[in-house]
Amino acid sequence: MADGGFDVVVVGGGIVGLATAYALTRGDSGLRVAVLEKENGFAAHQTGRNSGVIHSGVYYRPGSYKARFAVAGAAEMVAFCREHGIPHEVTGKLIVATEDAELPRLAALAERGRANGIPVTELDRAGIARYEPAVRGRAGLHVGTTGICDFPAVATTYARLAREAGAELRPGTEVRTVARRRDGVTVGTADGELRCRVLVNCAGLHSDRIARLAGDDPGVRIVPFRGEYYELAEQRRDLVRGLVYPVPDPAFPFLGVHLTRGIHGDVHVGPNAVPALAREGYDWRTVHPRDLAGTLAFPGTWRILRRHWRYEVGELHRSLSKRAFTTAVRRLLPAVTAADLVPAAAGVRAQAVARDGSLLDDFAFAGFDPEDPRSPRRTVHVLNAPSPAATASLPIGREVARRALAALAAGG
Numbered sequence: 001m002a003d004g005g006f007d008v009v010v011v012g013g014g015i016v017g018l019a020t021a022y023a024l025t026r027g028d029s030g031l032r033v034a035v036l037e038k039e040n041g042f043a044a045h046q047t048g049r050n051s052g053v054i055h056s057g058v059y060y061r062p063g064s065y066k067a068r069f070a071v072a073g074a075a076e077m078v079a080f081c082r083e084h085g086i087p088h089e090v091t092g093k094l095i096v097a098t099e100d101a102e103l104p105r106l107a108a109l110a111e112r113g114r115a116n117g118i119p120v121t122e123l124d125r126a127g128i129a130r131y132e133p134a135v136r137g138r139a140g141l142h143v144g145t146t147g148i149c150d151f152p153a154v155a156t157t158y159a160r161l162a163r164e165a166g167a168e169l170r171p172g173t174e175v176r177t178v179a180r181r182r183d184g185v186t187v188g189t190a191d192g193e194l195r196c197r198v199l200v201n202c203a204g205l206h207s208d209r210i211a212r213l214a215g216d217d218p219g220v221r222i223v224p225f226r227g228e229y230y231e232l233a234e235q236r237r238d239l240v241r242g243l244v245y246p247v248p249d250p251a252f253p254f255l256g257v258h259l260t261r262g263i264h265g266d267v268h269v270g271p272n273a274v275p276a277l278a279r280e281g282y283d284w285r286t287v288h289p290r291d292l293a294g295t296l297a298f299p300g301t302w303r304i305l306r307r308h309w310r311y312e313v314g315e316l317h318r319s320l321s322k323r324a325f326t327t328a329v330r331r332l333l334p335a336v337t338a339a340d341l342v343p344a345a346a347g348v349r350a351q352a353v354a355r356d357g358s359l360l361d362d363f364a365f366a367g368f369d370p371e372d373p374r375s376p377r378r379t380v381h382v383l384n385a386p387s388p389a390a391t392a393s394l395p396i397g398r399e400v401a402r403r404a405l406a407a408l409a410a411g412g
Contacts, residue, residue: 006032006168008404009187009196011175011210013037015047015151015390016382017202018158019397024404025165033167034194035159036187038174043155045280046204047390049347051229051260051268053243054078054088054147055388058095058113058120059255065363067116069392069399074145076394081149084157087263088149093243096128096137098331102247103139109247110141119144134239134335135259146243148263151390158393175203178213185214185378198407200400201367201381205279205350211381216367218383220352220360221298224279224291225254227271227349228319230341239340240267244332249311254349255387257318257328269329269341273349274319275312282346284319303357352384360384363396370406377411380404 008024010017013035021035039045054077057070081088097106113120123131123140131142163169177188178199185199201210211218232239245258260268275295278288295301305312318325326338352360364384369375380403382396389396 006034006196008033008198010035010200012202013042015155015393019393020400021162021167022158023397023401025162025167035169036173037171040172043152048152052148055391056143056145062115069395070388073392073395086153090147091242092144093146094140095245096140097247105247199379214379223353224276225273225349226276228346229270229344231344232267236340237267272315272318274315300353300355300357349386368407
């Protein structure tokens with residue numbers, strides 16, 4: 001039996017789905033909105049398992065969604081946290097070149113940051129030491145707009161504001177079927193059916209599956225990469241004052257093992273990036289045959305491996321060997337020892353991969369496109385929203401809401 005009727009049903013209760021519900025219900029919109037989340041609580045996966053960094057946008061291609069939304073989102077996130085009493089701090093961060101071969105990439109990052117409108121200060125060895133006495137490098141950048149916050153608290157606040165504005169939030173509700181009708185969409189769950197005019201897919205690690213359930217070809221596959229973290233032992237936290245990053249490898253959309261002092265005083269060290277054996281595989285013991293079979297059957301997976309196998313061998317070595325992980329950390333922080341590193345919770349990145357093996361390096365949306373009248377109606381999909389999606393969640397939520405409202409107006 002169908003359950004009522006909604007204008008928009010949002011699938012996924014992470015920070016992007018909740019930001020979308022918040023955007024849809026602002027300003028007394030009068031829209032009937034529901035959020036479905038398969039877990040019993042919200043922000044259970046990518047949102048609740050990251051290091052809490054408010055990214056500045058320095059890494060991202062000028063003009064891209066990531067660049068525009070991260071730069072705007074960082075400022076908005078600080079203002080949002082301030083308004084709602086959410087723990088946060090604008091700390092700035094260092095990006096450090098530890099060898100001469102990285103200096104051209106560091107200079108290119110400085111230029112990219114300036115192109116994105118981000119204040120960047122170039123540092124020599126003495127400049128690095130002024131910010132982080134225990135960190136060693138040949139040159140560095142200081143990015144003043146980077147910060148930290150409690151992203152699960154942000155997501156909880158989005159949920160509260162959306163609920164207060166009339167949205168219906170349903171944790172513990174897994175989507176099993178999606179059927180398009182002439183006048184809308186029927187969503188099947190274990191508890192029955194819901195009807196809506198437009199379906200919004202913010203399902204993160206399962207976004208490609210929800211797109212296929214809805215009858216849309218996402219053109220990509222989510223290939224999960226686990227990021228494993230350590231923390232500095234409490235008595236060694238004074239080694240790191242703020243945030244310290246290596247110069248990233250431009251061939252891979254991961255930032256490398258970095259040092260992050262969190263909002264509660266802990267210091268995260270990591271992550272690496274290793275293939276996960278399940279979409280929610282937070283350790284090597286967690287294997288989901290359906291997830292693994294889907295990943296191995298996808299041609300893009302093997303093309304990634306052929307292209308980046310040397311990189312992944314190194315990542316796997318650091319995953320299986322604490323000594324190797326420690327060696328990677330010591331490039332930035334020579335004083336650290338294996339005894340100083342305490343295992344911490346891992347995360348899984350929902351990375352969209354194309355059939356040719358390329359890893360999408362920008363946020364990606366599909367389904368109804370207001371600029372393309374031939375696009376599929378009644379659905380809006382967020383197909384790629386890994387980091388810095390938490391930072392950019394307010395602009396992303398508005399963009400997804402814009403597409404959903406346009407779909408409604410077009411007869412969705």
